[in-house]
Amino acid sequence: xxxxxxxxxxxxxxxxxxxxxxxxxxxxxxxxxxxxxxxxxxxxxxxxxxxxxxxxxxxxxxxxxxxxxxxxxxxxxxxxxxxxxxxxxxxxxxxxxxxxxxxxxxxxxxx
Amino acid sequence: xxxxxxxxxxxxxxxxxxxxxxxxxxxxxxxxxxxxxxxxxxxxxxxxxxxxxxxxxxxxxxxxxxxxxxxxxxxxxxxxxxxxxxxxxxxxxxxxxxxxxxxxxxxxxxxxxxxxxxxxx
Numbered sequence: 259x260x261x262x263x264x265x266x267x268x269x270x271x272x273x274x275x276x277x278x279x280x281x282x283x284x285x286x287x288x289x290x291x292x293x294x295x296x297x298x299x300x301x302x303x304x305x306x307x308x309x310x311x312x313x314x315x316x317x318x319x320x321x322x323x324x325x326x327x328x329x330x331x332x333x334x335x336x337x338x339x340x341x342x343x344x345x346x347x348x349x350x351x352x353x354x355x356x357x358x359x360x361x362x363x364x365x366x367x368x369x
Numbered sequence: 370x371x372x373x374x375x376x377x378x379x380x381x382x383x384x385x386x387x388x389x390x391x392x393x394x395x396x397x398x399x400x401x402x403x404x405x406x407x408x409x410x411x412x413x414x415x416x417x418x419x420x421x422x423x424x425x426x427x428x429x430x431x432x433x434x435x436x437x438x439x440x441x442x443x444x445x446x447x448x449x450x451x452x453x454x455x456x457x458x459x460x461x462x463x464x465x466x467x468x469x470x471x472x473x474x475x476x477x478x479x480x481x482x483x484x485x486x487x488x489x490x
Contacts, residue, residue, distance in 0.1 A: 305476065356428050356434065
């Protein structure tokens with residue numbers, strides 16, 4: 259069971275807007291930045307969003323992140339077939355002596 | 370061009386040991402924190418261990434604490450993960466990942482291709 263909770267699956271049709279949630283607690287999302295990763299089949303993860311809502315260069319502005327309290331969301335607008343992938347949120351957790359934690363991941367299907 | 374190349378994975382018996390290496394190039398290695406992240410077959414990501422740019426601060430997930438040791442040699446631009454007392458549940462692809470900052474965060478802007486560790490008798 260992951261410390262950060264994500265829905266196991268999400269879906270949408272091309273052109274739609276979808277959101278993926280990530281729920282945590284005061285010791286992780288509530289007091290630290292949230293990060294989002296995209297993992298295409300058979301490849302290493304790719305950083306999509308850092309520090310809650312910042313996009314690295316090269317990431318389309320169709321991807322956006324937000325945070326409120328102990329929850330965060332990733333929104334994808336203008337959905338494309340190539341967006342079909344697994345998405346993970348991550349955050350540092352102050353209650354742990356170890357490194358941060360990932361959410362369980364959400365598999366996005368483009369119908 | 371930033372490159373991270375892992376090596377050292379393979380098949381090992383339960384209770385055995387392995388040392389993973391991650392050779393880095395294309396950036397000032399000592400200026401960035403590094404981490405090991407693993408992914409069991411068909412499962413999600415697990416942040417296993419992290420180390421600051423100087424190597425002075427290290428972090429371990431509870432699942433590996435006391436069994437794994439992360440280290441780095443900044444003169445050789447190489448990250449290591451010494452894995453002892455391996456268990457079947459340690460079977461996974463192990464990725465090394467570069468952070469955007471000198472202290473561990475979760476801003477992994479570059480990842481290696483991964484190396485598979487299989488723990489089985």
